[in-house]
Amino acid sequence: xxxxxxxxxxxGNTWWLINEFVSRAREDHHTVDLYSIEKITNDQWSxxxxxxxxxxxxxxxxxxxxxxxxxxxxxxxxxxxTVHRKDSTIEKSAFVLTTMELFSGDGAxxxxxxxxxxxxxxxxxxxxxxxxxxxxxxxxxxxxxxxxFAKRRARTLKKLDKVYRELLAGRKRLxxxxxxxxxxxxxxxxxxxxxVERQSWKYFGVDETRCTQCQQCVNQCPTQxxxxxxxxxxxxxxxxxxxxxxxxxxxxxxxxxxxSANPKRHRQHxxxxxxxxx
Ligand SMILES: Cc1cc2nc3c(=O)[nH]c(=O)nc-3n(C[C@H](O)[C@H](O)[C@H](O)COP(=O)(O)O)c2cc1C
Numbered sequence: 706x707x708x709x710x711x712x713x714x715x716x717g718n719t720w721w722l723i724n725e726f727v728s729r730a731r732e733d734h735h736t737v738d739l740y741s742i743e744k745i746t747n748d749q750w751s752x753x754x755x756x757x758x759x760x761x762x763x764x765x766x767x768x769x770x771x772x773x774x775x776x777x778x779x780x781x782x783x784x785x786x787t788v789h790r791k792d793s794t795i796e797k798s799a800f801v802l803t804t805m806e807l808f809s810g811d812g813a814x815x816x817x818x819x820x821x822x823x824x825x826x827x828x829x830x831x832x833x834x835x836x837x838x839x840x841x842x843x844x845x846x847x848x849x850x851x852x853x854f855a856k857r858r859a860r861t862l863k864k865l866d867k868v869y870r871e872l873l874a875g876r877k878r879l880x881x882x883x884x885x886x887x888x889x890x891x892x893x894x895x896x897x898x899x900x901v902e903r904q905s906w907k908y909f910g911v912d913e914t915r916c917t918q919c920q921q922c923v924n925q926c927p928t929q930x931x932x933x934x935x936x937x938x939x940x941x942x943x944x945x946x947x948x949x950x951x952x953x954x955x956x957x958x959x960x961x962x963x964x965s966a967n968p969k970r971h972r973q974h975x976x977x978x979x980x981x982x983x
Pocket of ligand 1: 713714720768770808
């Protein structure tokens, strides 16, 4: 089988899951073309389009944000529809693998309408429970311990094995699609998410007393939303609310709603190595 796969991962969970999927597929001698959407350049589109025309499946991986997909993923699909594949009429089967922390009404299905516009018919969607990698000052919450995280990942891998087998065997699964409660709860979450999505950049800032101006935040931001000019950091509306800057700032200097993390209470997750997934 030929599988084309696009993913976005803010803090590493989705990157990990998608790579586990890809290693299973490659071990079974399927051909997989894998792209982190934040890194795709215009020059790559002619080869992506060639692969796409011949692909058996087109897949998408992303974290659930309030029962919807991150803005960067929705904008990516819109650009695919209106620019890169606007002349293509070839319809393909699509699948979506998402990661979440705890709950999402019908989040894995949130991209349905975007996929349809890109001539993609969704045949399989699955939402995997992972953990959050964030300890945020406005919510008293900490990342789980390494041991617990390892347990969760083992459980996720068991589910992934099943999902992989079903998907490659051509089975259809649209988790929660016909569940009115899931749809309703998802809708409520999306209503709550809408202002966060539009205004997330306004909530982020930099604590100058901690910042060492290493500019890792600037370099790691998937949407280049952090600008450093005249000794000042500003955030712009392209921010996709992934919290990567917050999670990986070596000085814990990124603030949310004006509040800095308390390093004792708001631990940073060390599970993923910076730079691996973008
Ligand atoms: C802005 C934002 C909104 C989120 N909303 C939800 C949610 O509605 N439900 C949930 O279970 N997890 C939610 N999460 C947690 C992430 O979906 C989860 O940690 C995911 O695995 C992160 O993936 P990543 O590491 O690939 O970025 C949210 C995280 C962020 C940053």
